[in-house]
Amino acid sequence: MEDVKKWFTPYPETYTHDIHIEDISLFDMLKETAERYPAHTATRMYQHTLTYQELYHSVRVFAGALQKKGIKKGDRVAIMLPNCPQYIISYFGIVAAGGIVTQVNPMLVKQELEHILHDSGAKKIILLDDFYTRLQEIRNRVDIEEAITVSLQKPFVPTSPDLSFLDFLTIKHEFHQPVIHPAHDIAVLQYTGGTTGPSKGAMLTHTNIYTNAVQSYEIFKHDIELGKEKCLTVIPLFHVFGMTSCMHLSILCGNEILLLPRFDLEEVLNTIKKEQPSIFPGVPTMYVAITNHPRAEEYNIESIRICNSGSAPMPVELMKEFERKTGAKVLEGYGLSEASPVTHCNLPFCERK
Numbered sequence: 001m002e003d004v005k006k007w008f009t010p011y012p013e014t015y016t017h018d019i020h021i022e023d024i025s026l027f028d029m030l031k032e033t034a035e036r037y038p039a040h041t042a043t044r045m046y047q048h049t050l051t052y053q054e055l056y057h058s059v060r061v062f063a064g065a066l067q068k069k070g071i072k073k074g075d076r077v078a079i080m081l082p083n084c085p086q087y088i089i090s091y092f093g094i095v096a097a098g099g100i101v102t103q104v105n106p107m108l109v110k111q112e113l114e115h116i117l118h119d120s121g122a123k124k125i126i127l128l129d130d131f132y133t134r135l136q137e138i139r140n141r142v143d144i145e146e147a148i149t150v151s152l153q154k155p156f157v158p159t160s161p162d163l164s165f166l167d168f169l170t171i172k173h174e175f176h177q178p179v180i181h182p183a184h185d186i187a188v189l190q191y192t193g194g195t196t197g198p199s200k201g202a203m204l205t206h207t208n209i210y211t212n213a214v215q216s217y218e219i220f221k222h223d224i225e226l227g228k229e230k231c232l233t234v235i236p237l238f239h240v241f242g243m244t245s246c247m248h249l250s251i252l253c254g255n256e257i258l259l260l261p262r263f264d265l266e267e268v269l270n271t272i273k274k275e276q277p278s279i280f281p282g283v284p285t286m287y288v289a290i291t292n293h294p295r296a297e298e299y300n301i302e303s304i305r306i307c308n309s310g311s312a313p314m315p316v317e318l319m320k321e322f323e324r325k326t327g328a329k330v331l332e333g334y335g336l337s338e339a340s341p342v343t344h345c346n347l348p349f350c351e352r353k
Contacts, residue, residue, distance in 0.1 A: 010350040019218055025180040025206045026187055027063075027096040029213075030056060030251055037227045037254040043085045044230075044275070045259040050085055052254065055092075060175045062093030068173035069124070069146065073098030073180075076120045076189065078144075079238065080104040080113075080127035080135075082261035086150045086165050087237050088247060090126040095206070098178035101188045102201070103238045106131060110138055115198050116191050117142040124148065126165070129156035152261065182206035190240055192337035202337045212340040213248040219345055223306050224279075227254035232277035232304075234260040234268060234286070240341035241310050245281040245333075255279070265289045269299040276303035280328075283311045284318065287330070291322045304328045308345065310335065 008017060024032070034056035042055040050058065071077060077094045079101060081087045094101050102120040104113065106128065113134065117125070121143055127135060129149045136159075147162040158164065187209055189201035217224065233246040250257045258277050260267060263286055271277075287309060290296055307322075307330045319330045331348060335341035346352040 010347060012349060014222070015218065019211075019214060021207065021211050021214060023182055023207070024210065025095065025182050025185075026209060026248075027059070027092060027177070027180075029210055029248075030059065030092050033251055033254045040227050040254055041256045042251070043088060043257045043259060045083075045085055045261075048085065055085075055088065058089045058169070059092040059096055061169055062089050063096035064173040064175035065168050065171035066093060066097040066099065066124070067176065068171050071097050071099050071124065073178045073185075074100065076100045076102045076122040078102040078104050078117060078120065078122040078125040078127075080106050080125060080131055081150055081238070082106060082128060082152075083233055083237050083242070083259045084150065084152060084261060085259065086126070088257070090148075091237075091247070095187050096175070096177065098180065098185075100186050103188060103190050103243075105191075105236075105238055110134055112199070114138040114141055116201075117144060119198070120189050120191075120201055126150065128152070129158070132156070132158060132162075180206060182210065188243075190243075190337045190341075204337075204340050208340040209244070209248060212244055212342055213252045216244065216249050216342055216345075217252055219347065220306060223348060224253055224255070229253065229255040229279050229306075230258050230275060230277040231255055231279040231281070232258050232260070232268075232272065232275075233281075234263050235281055235283060239311075240335065240337050241281065241283075244335075244340065244342060245308060245310075250279075263289075265293065269293065269296065269301070272301055272303065273299040276300060278303060279306045280304045281308050281310070284309060284314050285312075287314070287322050288318055291318060291325065297325055301326050302328075307331065308333050 034052040038053035042052040043050045077099045102122045124146045126148045129151045148168045149158045150165045186203045187206045188204040191199040191201050193200050231250045235242040304326050307328045310333045314332050331346040333345040335343050
């Protein structure tokens, strides 16, 4: 017992060591936030915004369309998209319908894509129109019955029976929320590994993922103002780091998800200058690029207060220089897909190691 007390010593009294986790699904998490902050901006990508009420409505429409198209509880549906509002609508629409999200890295080559789609048994896929040809080349070797294409630039018309995302949303069907047992029902198949063989799908339940978001909030609860933060989301949502630290944590807190489809330094800096995000999860290469920009401080980067870095070690001198320019504190974290994913994080209230 004495060792336990020593373990808790760095934590201020305001932090709890026994967190109560609600028995709710990921869709219920979104629903609760939409009811609490209906008019708050949920997503922003360039000039396009969705409030939490609009996001919740779009998710219900998408889930209803999936059910109309035959998706039942436990069916796998793949997402192969860059960061965009359609990603979040698809993700929560799938879990709302009782389906299981199969995360697909858009950079995968044909053989890797075929392995994941075959291994997961995904029946449908939501993908960027740029990747449609890649899918068609393996279509007869996987179980995909229908593809839903997302266009971020000029319109794209897929081959029948496939549909565009906008056409899919016009399918009229009343959404019926299935019974979800959060602690046992799988929400996401997160493919990981691949260095020693084919990628394996880590099975993450609703409770696994929701708990990790609540745990992450507990660490930052004195720094995050509920419903008032903007999270710069340029790390990919298909990766567990972006999925949790950007999407789930923001939705849990009612904060704005500021979406960028890729890391382009000038675009990131101009977005920071215009939108003034307060939270920036990133990887060391992103912090290197911003820190080394000769005019970085002209972009009002001091708006960023909360930074967490993951996926690779953060050089100490880089961390110090970034903090000098922004006034923010960079907290390194560690996680793994099988753990939903955050397991460790430097604490904002004590010495970093």
